[in-house]
Amino acid sequence: MNVSVLAIEIPYWGQSLLRVLGGIVAVLLPAGTIVYVFLFKMMSFMQSRLGPMEAGPYGSLQLVAEVGKWMQKEDLAPEKADHVIFKIAPVIVLSSTFLLVAVVPFGPDAWFTNFQAGAFYAMAVGSVSVIGIIIAGYASANKYSYLGGLRAAGQLIAYELPMVLAIVGVVIQAGSMNLQEIVVVQNTGEIFGWNGVGFPFVITQFVGFGIFMISVQAELTQAPFDMPIAESELVAGYMTEYSGFRFLIFFIGEFATAGVFALIASVLFLGGWGVPFAWFDWTTIDSVDDWMNVVGPLIMFSKMMLLVFVIMWVRFSYPRFREDQLQRFAWKVLIPLSLANIAVTAILKVAV
Amino acid sequence: MVSKPRVPGLLKGLGVTFGTMMRTFKNGANTVQYPHEKESPPIRSRGVIALHEGNCTACMLCARSCPDWCIYIEGHKQLAPPRRAGGKPRQVNHLDRFDIDYALCMYCGICVEVCPFDALFWSPEYEYSEPRIADLLHDKAKLGEWMETVPEAPELEAGAEKKK
Numbered sequence: 001m002n003v004s005v006l007a008i009e010i011p012y013w014g015q016s017l018l019r020v021l022g023g024i025v026a027v028l029l030p031a032g033t034i035v036y037v038f039l040f041k042m043m044s045f046m047q048s049r050l051g052p053m054e055a056g057p058y059g060s061l062q063l064v065a066e067v068g069k070w071m072q073k074e075d076l077a078p079e080k081a082d083h084v085i086f087k088i089a090p091v092i093v094l095s096s097t098f099l100l101v102a103v104v105p106f107g108p109d110a111w112f113t114n115f116q117a118g119a120f121y122a123m124a125v126g127s128v129s130v131i132g133i134i135i136a137g138y139a140s141a142n143k144y145s146y147l148g149g150l151r152a153a154g155q156l157i158a159y160e161l162p163m164v165l166a167i168v169g170v171v172i173q174a175g176s177m178n179l180q181e182i183v184v185v186q187n188t189g190e191i192f193g194w195n196g197v198g199f200p201f202v203i204t205q206f207v208g209f210g211i212f213m214i215s216v217q218a219e220l221t222q223a224p225f226d227m228p229i230a231e232s233e234l235v236a237g238y239m240t241e242y243s244g245f246r247f248l249i250f251f252i253g254e255f256a257t258a259g260v261f262a263l264i265a266s267v268l269f270l271g272g273w274g275v276p277f278a279w280f281d282w283t284t285i286d287s288v289d290d291w292m293n294v295v296g297p298l299i300m301f302s303k304m305m306l307l308v309f310v311i312m313w314v315r316f317s318y319p320r321f322r323e324d325q326l327q328r329f330a331w332k333v334l335i336p337l338s339l340a341n342i343a344v345t346a347i348l349k350v351a352v
Numbered sequence: 353m354v355s356k357p358r359v360p361g362l363l364k365g366l367g368v369t370f371g372t373m374m375r376t377f378k379n380g381a382n383t384v385q386y387p388h389e390k391e392s393p394p395i396r397s398r399g400v401i402a403l404h405e406g407n408c409t410a411c412m413l414c415a416r417s418c419p420d421w422c423i424y425i426e427g428h429k430q431l432a433p434p435r436r437a438g439g440k441p442r443q444v445n446h447l448d449r450f451d452i453d454y455a456l457c458m459y460c461g462i463c464v465e466v467c468p469f470d471a472l473f474w475s476p477e478y479e480y481s482e483p484r485i486a487d488l489l490h491d492k493a494k495l496g497e498w499m500e501t502v503p504e505a506p507e508l509e510a511g512a513e514k515k516k
Contacts, residue, residue, distance in 0.1 A: 046373045
């Protein structure tokens with residue numbers, strides 16, 4: 001297949017190289033931006049302070065300093081830890097993030113892999129990080145880590161379900177699991193014959209969107225769902241024994257995954273990379289102009305920032321759930337609600 | 353009892369953090385950027401203890417009342433010229449050493465309270481941390497330098513009993 005970006009023919013190997021580089025950028029750039037803009041600055045402003053100000057203009061190079069600090073720290077492992085598994089665990093967590101971004105489309109041709117079952121794949125690899133977290137807690141030979149790992153397992157499994165079920169509504173409505181096609185359906189759709197904004201699924205699937213964002217919050221173990229790393233009870237949960245470079249990987253993984261889940265949410269519910277096709281008289285994905293390959297990622301990035309803003313806003317505002325409240329909320333509220341959402345969506349899809 | 357729906361409270365919580373963020377954007381933070389700008393400490397702040405050497409008689413009251421035993425005083429008796437012409441020379445305590453170990457001091461202020469001759473004063477100065485812990489032992493000369501930073505005694509409150 002020949003793809004031309006801005007009227008330049010790129011051979012297949014070139015495209016593959018671009019996609020690998022793009023994948024790294026798509027994981028690390030959002031992670032760095034999120035950490036600086038939200039974790040350093042927004043949290044500080046919400047607490048009426050300025051945050052880091054010394055490293056670079058307005059502290060913008062603080063992250064570089066932090067990474068340098070972590071890189072030069074000793075890579076400790078407890079004596080009784082299972083060393084191989086202990087060292088693999090953070091890599092598994094981060095690799096699930098890279099696997100997750102592989103399915104996100106950024107433009108008509110700017111995708112990494114164009115899976116037919118993209119939504120299914122995203123949910124499947126998204127839960128790989130659970131394994132990394134459990135074995136990180138288990139291999140640390142530390143009761144706090146162990147408890148943190150178990151709590152993470154319970155929580156992530158509990159919130160994986162409503163997340164998958166929330167997506168089912170979108171999949172039913174779009175009639176496809178391919179994320180690219182979901183984007184096209186949203187941008188070619190029309191609301192009662194008016195095609196000014198396309199038809200982002202958040203309009204009909206607002207219940208699913210809410211459930212999805214809550215589940216993402218829990219899946220990322222961000223407050224109020226941060227029981228696995230509750231510092232007042234478990235030191236730092238499964239991350240207790242990690243230091244230096246491996247802690248850095250966990251840290252990047254946490255915020256990169258926040259970015260990637262926000263990207264997936266924007267694809268599924270907010271119209272993804274596309275602008276309403278009617279604006280430029282496009283009809284199908286093949287008629288989309290090439291410049292969307294450049295503008296698309298920017299649109300995705302701004303939507304991601306918007307959603308991550310909401311995630312972080314909630315994180316900085318609410319206190320932590322108790323463990324039983326957390327489980328009850330998932331099993332007794334979110335899952336029945338998402339099942340009802342699926343039923344209603346399916347009935348309306350067939351009836352209308 | 354039916355509990356009220358929690359959603360309005362949740363939204364209110366989001367509003368508080370967002371409002372604080374916008375206020376910080378507009379009016380600046382409540383904090384100051386410490387090494388560049390400093391807040392003046394409140395009056396009667398306990399920063400460091402200054403020694404007015406001329407008033408000290410090496411009576412050892414402060415050293416004995418110090419809970420941490422962080423004041424070290426050495427002195428010897430010597431003869432001073434008489435006050436009036438033709439009088440006998442007076443015997444006075446001469447202060448040889450007066451050290452306060454700020455690595456031990458817990459800033460209780462008992463030494464300042466107990467001093468009968470007003471030789472010890474609180475100064476609000478607080479920036480005297482040292483890379484080496486031994487340097488926190490301030491000797492007579494250094495404690496004397498702190499006297500420059502001692503503020504004027506604040507006005508007595510209305511109705512306060514005046515010390516004679």
